[in-house]
Amino acid sequence: MKRKFLVLFAVVLIVGLVFASGPEVVSGAPPIVLGVPNALRHTTGFGTWKAAELAADEINAKGGVLVGGVKRPIKIVTIETREDEPGIPLHEALMAHEKLILQQKPDAIAASGFRSEVILAAMDLYAKYKLVHMSTISMSPVIPKKFLEDPVKYKYTFKTNSDSIYSAKVVQGSLELIRKAYGFNKVYFILQDTLWARGLGDALKKGIEPLGWKVIAEDFYPVGAAEFSPSLTKAKEAGAQVIVPIFDMVEAVALPKQIRTMKVPAIMCGLIAPLSPSAAWKAFGEDIEYSVQNLWIGGLIPVKAIPESVKFWENLGKKFGEEARGKMCVDNGTTSGYVAVYALAAAITRAGTLDSDALVAAMEKTDLMSPMGRIRFGKDHAVIFGFENPKETAIGCAFQWVKGRQEPVFPELIAKEKILLPPWMK
Amino acid sequence: MESILIYGLINAVMLALITLGFSLSIGISGVANLAFGGFYIFGAYFAWLLLFYLGVPYPLAILLSVLVTGLLGALMYWLVLMRVRGLILSEVIATLATGIAILEFLRWKGLGLGYEFNLPCFVRGGINIGRVSLDYQRLAVIGVGLILLILLWFLTHYTKVGLAFRGIAQDEHTALSMGIRSDWTAMLSVAFGSALAAVAAITILPLSMINVNTGYDVLLIAMAVAVVGGLESFLGIIVASFILGYAQIITAHFFAPHWMMVMYLIAIMVILAVKPSGLFGKFKELEERV
Numbered sequence: 001m002k003r004k005f006l007v008l009f010a011v012v013l014i015v016g017l018v019f020a021s022g023p024e025v026v027s028g029a030p031p032i033v034l035g036v037p038n039a040l041r042h043t044t045g046f047g048t049w050k051a052a053e054l055a056a057d058e059i060n061a062k063g064g065v066l067v068g069g070v071k072r073p074i075k076i077v078t079i080e081t082r083e084d085e086p087g088i089p090l091h092e093a094l095m096a097h098e099k100l101i102l103q104q105k106p107d108a109i110a111a112s113g114f115r116s117e118v119i120l121a122a123m124d125l126y127a128k129y130k131l132v133h134m135s136t137i138s139m140s141p142v143i144p145k146k147f148l149e150d151p152v153k154y155k156y157t158f159k160t161n162s163d164s165i166y167s168a169k170v171v172q173g174s175l176e177l178i179r180k181a182y183g184f185n186k187v188y189f190i191l192q193d194t195l196w197a198r199g200l201g202d203a204l205k206k207g208i209e210p211l212g213w214k215v216i217a218e219d220f221y222p223v224g225a226a227e228f229s230p231s232l233t234k235a236k237e238a239g240a241q242v243i244v245p246i247f248d249m250v251e252a253v254a255l256p257k258q259i260r261t262m263k264v265p266a267i268m269c270g271l272i273a274p275l276s277p278s279a280a281w282k283a284f285g286e287d288i289e290y291s292v293q294n295l296w297i298g299g300l301i302p303v304k305a306i307p308e309s310v311k312f313w314e315n316l317g318k319k320f321g322e323e324a325r326g327k328m329c330v331d332n333g334t335t336s337g338y339v340a341v342y343a344l345a346a347a348i349t350r351a352g353t354l355d356s357d358a359l360v361a362a363m364e365k366t367d368l369m370s371p372m373g374r375i376r377f378g379k380d381h382a383v384i385f386g387f388e389n390p391k392e393t394a395i396g397c398a399f400q401w402v403k404g405r406q407e408p409v410f411p412e413l414i415a416k417e418k419i420l421l422p423p424w425m426k
Numbered sequence: 427m428e429s430i431l432i433y434g435l436i437n438a439v440m441l442a443l444i445t446l447g448f449s450l451s452i453g454i455s456g457v458a459n460l461a462f463g464g465f466y467i468f469g470a471y472f473a474w475l476l477l478f479y480l481g482v483p484y485p486l487a488i489l490l491s492v493l494v495t496g497l498l499g500a501l502m503y504w505l506v507l508m509r510v511r512g513l514i515l516s517e518v519i520a521t522l523a524t525g526i527a528i529l530e531f532l533r534w535k536g537l538g539l540g541y542e543f544n545l546p547c548f549v550r551g552g553i554n555i556g557r558v559s560l561d562y563q564r565l566a567v568i569g570v571g572l573i574l575l576i577l578l579w580f581l582t583h584y585t586k587v588g589l590a591f592r593g594i595a596q597d598e599h600t601a602l603s604m605g606i607r608s609d610w611t612a613m614l615s616v617a618f619g620s621a622l623a624a625v626a627a628i629t630i631l632p633l634s635m636i637n638v639n640t641g642y643d644v645l646l647i648a649m650a651v652a653v654v655g656g657l658e659s660f661l662g663i664i665v666a667s668f669i670l671g672y673a674q675i676i677t678a679h680f681f682a683p684h685w686m687m688v689m690y691l692i693a694i695m696v697i698l699a700v701k702p703s704g705l706f707g708k709f710k711e712l713e714e715r716v
Contacts, residue, residue, distance in 0.1 A: 043535070086639055193684050220684045224643060226634035227437075227686075230678030233429040233558075253544070254634035261561035262553045283542045 009326070023354050031075035034341065035106035037097045038137070039084035039114040044248060046339030047300075047328030048111040048136045052076055054319050055341035059180050065345045068352045074345065077104040083115045084248075086223040093118045094125060101129050109133040109346055111337040116140030116195045119157075127153045131355045132363065134340035135159045137333040139155055139196040139296065141203075144380035149275055150151065151381075155360050159382040160343065160375070161336035162396055164200035166385045167271075167296040170245060170396040171200075172207045173387065174269050174292055174410045178242060178419055179213070188240035190255065193220040197246045203284045204244065216240050226251040228258050236264045244270040248332075253280075257287045263424045266420060269398075270294060271331055279326025281404045290422040292409065294398040298390070299335030299371030300328065301399055301406055303414045306390050310336065312371035330406075339370045339383075370394070387411045430675055432558045438671025440630055441651050446574055446665050447622030448648035450582075455655035456595035457612045458474040459619050461502060462612035462648055463641035464528030471532055471623025474543055484546065492624045495564055499620025503613040511612070512598075514671035525645065533638045544635040545628060549646045563632050570629045572621065579642025587635045591615045595658060639688055643687070650690035665705055669693075 007270040036052055039045035056074040064071040079100040093115070100106065109131060113119035116138040123146060126133040133156050135143060141163040147154045178184055187208070191197045198220070205215050207230035216238045232255075235243055243266045245255050252272045259268055269292040274280065276293045298306065302313040312335065316325045328334045343366045348354060351362035368375050373390030375383055386393030388411075398410040400419055407417045444466075451459040465537045469590050476487035501526055510516035552561035582588035593601035598608050623644075631640075650671060655662025668691055674686045697704060 041533070087642070219678075219682060222684050222687060224639050225683070225686070226640070226684075229429075229433050230675060230683055230686075233433065234679065238428070243602075251634055251640075257633070261559065261563075263552075263559040279542070283544060389599055 018183065029064070029067075029070050029072040032067070032108075032354065033075050033077055033098050033104060033106045034108055034110035034344065035104060036076055036078045036111045036337075037081050037100045037109065038078070038112060039082060040078060040080045040083040041082075041327075042114065042248075042250075043277060043327055044137055044329040044333040045084065045114050047277075047334030048318055050077060050324065050328060051316070051334045051338035052111045052341050053091045054316060055338045055345075057319065058315070059341070059345050061363050066349045067354065074341065075096065075324065076110065077106060079104075081114065088114075090117055090121060094121055097125055099121050100127075102126040106131070108356075108359065110341050110344060111333075113138040113376075116143060120146060121145055121155050123147070123157050126156050130156060132156050132158070132344070132356050132359050134344065136161055136336040136340050139164045139332070140199055141165045142195070142199075144378075144382045145412070147380050147382075155381070156356060157381060158340075158343075158363055158377060159380075160340045161332055161383070162296045162385045162394070163382065164196050165203045166396065167294070168200050168203035168207055169387070170294045170398060170410070171204055171246075171270060172190045172211075172365065174294055174398045174419070175208055175213065175242065175244075176211065176269065177410055178269060178292075179211070181418055182241075182421065184241035184267075185212050186216055186238070186240050187242040187244055188216045188231070188235040188238070189218040189244045190228060190235075190243060190270075191218060191220050192247045192249060192252070193222045194248075197248075200246050201244075221247075221252075223249050224251055226254045228255050229262065232258055232262050232264050235266060240264075242266055243268050245272050246270050248273040250274050253284065253288075256284070256291050260287055260424075261420075265425045267419070267421055267425065268292065269419075271296075273329055273331055275401075276330035277326050277328055278330070278406065279323065281401065282326070285404075288401050290420060292330065292398055292400045292419060293406075294396070294410075295331035296396050297372045297385075297396045298395050298414075299331060299338070300330040301397065301408060303397070303408060306371060306373060306395075307412050308369055309335075309371040321350065335370070335372045336383075339372065339375055340366060343375060353376045385408070388413075428556050429558045430672075430679055432555060432560065434672040434675040436560075436564050436567060436671075437675050438641060438668040439568045441647060441671050442575060442663055442667035442677075443567065443571040443626045443629065444623075444644055445648045445651040445655075445667065446578055447619040447626065449619075449643075449652050449657070449660075449663050450578065450591070450622060451619035453595075453659070453663075455651055457503075457507065457511075457615055458514065458521050459499070459616050460518055460522040460645065461499075461525030461528060462619070462623055463645035464525035465495050465620040466501060466621040466627045466644045467532060467636065467638055467641040468498065468528055469620075470545060470627035470631045471543070473624075473628050474545055474636060477545070478542075484548075488628050491628065492621045495624035496617040496621030500617035502620075503616040507612070507616065508609060511609070513564075525641070529638045529641045536576050543637070545632045547632045556586065561633075567629055567633075574625065575664065578622075582660065587611075596704075646687075646690055650694050652704070654704055655695050656704030659704065659706035662704050662706030666693075 036049050060073045065071040079096050081093040081096040082088045113135040119138040191201045271294050299309050302310040347362035351358040373394040378384045384393050399406040399408050408414045409419050448462045451457045468580045473487045473491035476482040547563040548566050549562040590606045594608045653667045655666030677685050
């Protein structure tokens, strides 16, 4: 009896081991692992992540990335850094980056960085691990500046989105359209109290004051604030004609609501990141109508002048559905995340290897067309942005919400309509 | 000047509305409920779920949300607080942990991604008061705040339940000997406090949106007002709300808005240094006199 039991046990054990070993490993090249450490629950981080996945899928559908004669698929791995939340210390976000590097062992980082403060610290981390690292959201101009201070040490960092100085020029362009159309010249800044927004505010102020604009005041709100009536009251009393909000935090959606209910006789022209996705209209309706949203990078509003943007818009909808696409940030992150993966894939093919130093040299030679225009890196490893011709540079743009539609208003080569004033201003 | 007076009043009533539920449990009944921020956001989120996922009419969604949040508070008392009752530090830690767990659970479920988490205003539109334009929702905040203040005062002074709340805070053993079931009363006070948190959230959050980070801010606000006014003093909450409410608006108007949150922390530090019981609190009155 005991012997029969032992035999039966041995048979069961052997059979179990055979089947528990899992399916046979299919022979094929190992994937190229691209990391996405980001604030994945924020619309901007979510957009950059999903766009990176879309790019990976499109490349994989064509067989993958050619590396030294072998085609290899791309695999995206992620980690939530929570750096968008107020109160999360810098070192916790950095720990998330390091955890991704040590545990998932990516070959490169495809779409990283929400807070500029985190990226500035992460540049040293990626220099230490010698890992090519694409910053797709952070906007502080200090990032390329830090690169230029030690281009050998920080050579692994590349930036596919614009910075706040360029972004200030986008807002400046929209403001100039308003000034030429309506003769306005009094502006009130309501800004988020973060590095990038302050930098943008400074750059914008320096840009518009010589053009005749008077900046009545600059108010800064910490991340998490949702009560803007003190500033709106001051703006109303001072006769502000334009309010420039610059926010990426979700709470800032209260601002256009408050402008409307307080009937502040001013047009909103800036950026509140959560109001830029197409689904924002469904959530807020007429509360956001007439607001002009300035996008630091183009690409997620389909414009005929950039056919790649139309294809990108359609493919995002096909892969993730209209609802998910509607949640992705239009102004920043989504297109740059998509571009980052394509730039990396092309560079890997050129380099013929995943060695980081060879990849850096290949990345510097990047030249491709994308939904946001032509992608080339400057000496500071940041994509070159302009306004004139998307066939020469990447471009930003602006749109106005009108009756549920995102009407492009700047630059002129893509503008369909002029900027309209809200009815309570007339 | 007009706008400072009017927005200061709105801000003051908002602070009072937020603090009422907190004060009912921790101040009036002596039961720590630092999960207050979690209940605040849960109440709003539950109303949103009922409204947008189940298509429940808004008034019914509000009522159900307030009831369910109250029940959740009672459940927290029964599962968590009852076991550490009387150990003040343990009560604080346990309820704070519960509040954080609620908020982070909601964050994990996606609350905070996207802007669709917003409650509609009770009535859209606004009126002009002098040169100040005011939306109806802000008027609703004033109305609901004043009604709740009156009801709460009435409850704690003229009803058996309210008197029982105050009894267990004054001396639990004596209250027991008078036939007041202290655990049941404490559970009721936590439930009421949680329900009031939901009322505050549903009234205030249509002005912005539902976001888990607000839950942490609300706890700080409630603590600041309660500490400044006096934990167990009803009058103290009202006075402290007005002091802090107007101080914030004046600070934002004449200095800068980013100092508004700092006001709470400064107020707590000053009061704890000068009069730890708060402006109208009495629990450390003897030590303060000596």
